[in-house]
Amino acid sequence: MGFLDIKNATKSYGAVKVLHETDISIEEGEFLVLVGPSGCGKSTLLNMIAGLENITTGDIAIKGRSMNGVRPADRNIAMVFQSYALYPNMNVGQNIVFGLEMHGVPKPERDKAMKEVAELLQIEHLLDRKPGQLSGGQRQRVAMGRALVRDPDVFLFDEPLSNLDAKLRVDMRTEIKKLHQKLKTTIVYVTHDQIEALTLSTRIAVMYGGHVQQLGTPKEIYDNPANMFVAGFMGSPSMNLFPATIAVENGRAVARTKLVGGAEATLPFAEGRGFERHEGRDIVLGLRPEAITDRDGADRNSQSVHVVEAHVEVTEPAGSDTFVVTQMGGKEVTGRFRADVDVQAGQSFPFAINMDKAVVFDPETEARIS
Amino acid sequence: MSSNATATVVRTGAGSRFVIYTLLILFCLYYLLPLYVMVVNSLKPLSEIQAGGMMSLPEEWTVAPWASAWSTAQIGVEATGLKPFFWNSIVMVVPAVAISTVLGALNGYVLTKWRFRGDTIIFGLLLFGCFIPFQMVLIPMARMLGIVGLAGTVPGLIFVHLVYGIGFSTLYFRNYYQQFPTELVRAAMIDGAGFFTIFRRIMLPSSGPIAVVCVIWQFTNIWNDFLFGASFSDFDSQPMTVALNNLVQSSTGVKEYNVHFAGAIMAALPTLLVYIVAGRYFVRGLMAGSVKG
Incomplete structure (x- = not known):
């Protein structure tokens, strides 16, 4: 039993089921990120944890105590909203301690707590200002201060960074991570940004269509996506997914796929993965862009780097790397090359493919084949 | 009005502006006329009104009608004023x-x-x-x-x-x-x-x-x-x-x-x-x- 337990929770609005049976359990101090495209049910789930939405069936428990029917105020949670939701008529200090005031904390303690939090977030100089006089980043800090001051069991973040500009978003992301490492509180964080999910979390729940597609550590999600949706959604540029067929050569499973011009590439899987039993099966092969690179950039620890001559369609220099696009199995495939590799569009070029990292999906069910 | 509001105002030439203001002033006078009549006539003795000349200023200014309306005028059966x-x-x-x-x-x-x-x-x-x-x-x-x-x-x-x-x-x-x-x-x-x-x-x-x-x-x-x-x-x-x-x-x-x-x-x-x-x-x-x- 975990610190936060979501058991068989569902949510329906009338006949429409927006969240299907969901089971998530996390330990104290974990950073759970709910990630998915809009309308996937992630915010609904967060609001259910907060108690802002009723739970239709199932149960949500914090510290072993069922939260069904418990008011948001009595759940010992704090929430940071996308719009920050600072009370416009109160100054920053009043905003921060409003929750303590409502919970009957005496004034001297409130002031002390306010000072500590303001110091932690470096907003002491803003305490007398009204929210309207603050910049986006400052408002964000105040909203976090308002949550921190309560010392809750669980922090809930609802897309807290999506209203900030790109630069500030990265800074605040680091800051949230630092804060989590320092305070070790349990956090549930909703975002549609997969990079935020990967960088911040200790656990990710990828959601789509009201279902949790996969729950796992960032590494599990990234390396072993449970299905094609997770594979395509997580990671940037996203994982290359292209059709191939499994064959067996010299007792070893290989993936065969078509290159531009009709040539066939044969990509042997790493040994011991057991794909031999799927001989002849049509599959979708998944390879991260960093598993497709130039010969010298390939992972030296890999057991099964395989070089394929392929036609370069486009190169996209991105400063630190150069993304090189070719076609495999009739789909565009992006490889991540080192920036100084001299590769020109229109040429044929050796692509080093790291098959250790290859994942295989069923084209019908889109689920991963192991 | 705040200063930035003026930036959104459509610019008009002096000629059309003259016409606009003339019209506005005329309408203003027209609408204020009843108030003028009321104020002027509440400040003159009854005899001046009976003699005609609703529009003219009082020859003899008086607040007696106001005092009367407030506290002594006959309302229904009693003289209590308003x-x-x-x-x-x-x-x-x-x-x-x-x-x-x-x-x-x-x-x-x-x-x-x-x-x-x-x-x-x-x-x-x-x-x-x-x-x-x-x-x-x-x-x-x-x-x-x-x-x-x-x-x-x-x-x-x-x-x-x-x-x-x-x-x-x-x-x-x-x-x-x-x-x-x-x-x-x-x-x-x-x-x-x-x-x-x-x-x-x-x-x-x-x-x-x-x-x-x-x-x-x-x-x-x-x-x-x-x-x-x-x-x-x-x-x-x-x-x-x-x-x-x-x-x-x-x-x-x-x-x-x-x-x-x-x-x-x-x-x-x-x-x-x-x-x-x-x-x-x-x-x-x-x-x-x-x-x-």
Whole structure:
């Protein structure tokens, strides 16, 4: 039993089921990120944890105590909203301690707590200002201060960074991570940004269509996506997914796929993965862009780097790397090359493919084949 | 107007500007003419009015008509002036406006932030109530007031105006609160604030403009109401409007036009005052929410 337990929770609005049976359990101090495209049910789930939405069936428990029917105020949670939701008529200090005031904390303690939090977030100089006089980043800090001051069991973040500009978003992301490492509180964080999910979390729940597609550590999600949706959604540029067929050569499973011009590439899987039993099966092969690179950039620890001559369609220099696009199995495939590799569009070029990292999906069910 | 507002004004040439201002001034004079007649004639002795020359300035300035209208003019059977009725009106208007505004705010708060099954129907019915003609409810209302023992009293009148006022005040506040971010209410819920605390600490402090609109609207309507005042009040609970009518319509003696003019201005002054004090919020509040951001 975990610190936060979501058991068989569902949510329906009338006949429409927006969240299907969901089971998530996390330990104290974990950073759970709910990630998915809009309308996937992630915010609904967060609001259910907060108690802002009723739970239709199932149960949500914090510290072993069922939260069904418990008011948001009595759940010992704090929430940071996308719009920050600072009370416009109160100054920053009043905003921060409003929750303590409502919970009957005496004034001297409130002031002390306010000072500590303001110091932690470096907003002491803003305490007398009204929210309207603050910049986006400052408002964000105040909203976090308002949550921190309560010392809750669980922090809930609802897309807290999506209203900030790109630069500030990265800074605040680091800051949230630092804060989590320092305070070790349990956090549930909703975002549609997969990079935020990967960088911040200790656990990710990828959601789509009201279902949790996969729950796992960032590494599990990234390396072993449970299905094609997770594979395509997580990671940037996203994982290359292209059709191939499994064959067996010299007792070893290989993936065969078509290159531009009709040539066939044969990509042997790493040994011991057991794909031999799927001989002849049509599959979708998944390879991260960093598993497709130039010969010298390939992972030296890999057991099964395989070089394929392929036609370069486009190169996209991105400063630190150069993304090189070719076609495999009739789909565009992006490889991540080192920036100084001299590769020109229109040429044929050796692509080093790291098959250790290859994942295989069923084209019908889109689920991963192991 | 703030300085950046001028940037959005369409530039016009001097010629067209001259035409615009001339027209505006002419209309202004035209609309102010009745007020001029009233003020001028309330400040001259009756003999000057009877001699003709409604438009001319008084030859002999006097405030006697005002004093008479206020405290000694014959209203009905007694020579009390308008004074007691003025207080009747105040005693009726202030609670009626205050209560209907507060209830309207509460209704708007519930209808937007604590939505429940059938809330749009309730709101629809409230709106419908706004547009039922006054005449239709006279007899049922009289019966109701009789049953609860409020017939012919100031509380009875307050009740009637309250019932009619809530529809409009709810409409105002509902539309205003619809623009109010729901996340703020949710944040306050998580912070531990209850229904009324959120209303008092979060909603009300941000409701200034719409509250002003509501107060002006209700004050003007209730103060100027004649039909309910005439129908549901006794002689000693009559509001100002009914008393003014009795003053002007008295069928005995000489028609003291100067006193009538003074009385009519007195009856109009409070609404004028409310508008002057709070008027600049009125347009602002009516327009609030019509433009995003």
